[in-house]
Amino acid sequence: MCLAFTALVFSVLTGSLAGAADWQECAEGRFCLYTEADGQGAVVGFGPANPVQTYSADWDDQVDSVHNNTAYWACVYEDASYGGTVQAIRPGYRGNLADTSTQLVDRVSSHKLAKSKAGCFTGFERCRDGYLCLFTEPGGRGAMTATQLDIARYGTEWDDKVVSVANHTDRHACFYPGADHSGNWTDDGRTYAKYVVLRTDATVIPQPYAATFSSHRLVTGTSLC
Secondary structure, three states, rough: OOHHHHHHHHHHHHHHHHHHHHOOOOOOEEEEEEEEEHHHEEEEEEEOOOOOOOOOOOOOOOEEEEEEEEEOOEEEEEOOOOOEEEEOOOOOEEHHHOOOOOOOOOOOOEEEEEHHHHHHHHHHOOOOOOOEEEEHHHHHHHEEEOOOOOOOOOOOOOOOOOOOOEEOOEEEEEEEEOOOEEOOEOOOEEEEEEEOEEEOOEEEOOOOOOOOOOEEEEEEEEEHH
């Protein structure tokens, strides 16, 4: 009986050790991605200073499990440029993407590390000082373009595509629904000829203005719009 019990304890202990050994090592301070479940397959690690807005072909839609061995929240995104569905992964988490709420197994295309969970849902920090940045998704996520110039006519890539804006310039940004700074919106019976994002502000564009911008200009006072 004692021998059987000893064998059982040994089996349980060695089983636990074997399970722990399944995961390939992830150095402290690194966010590690694995191409297979349970930390198997190819592995790559990133630090807080290495956000990846577009994975290479070797890693795009290849991640099955992750180990967040950092003090930051790890934010993984379905699309490039922090776009699409986002999964926030707490510090210290080690597990399979299949066990998370979004189940982004083989569907991750970009990531970053953030100081808080809320930071996973914004990409405004990508906009450099002195620039006006336009984004195709809420919270500064998705595709981004940055400019310091007035634009009288957006190209097809950006016409009616802007959903959020970061104005990191020293001027106010005036947006219009038509080319050449023209057109207007009607909202609750009132007509508006411009949508203004004040200098240093970052915002998600509300309806009915979201995804309707066709031109903009930067001005020193809102009366100049």
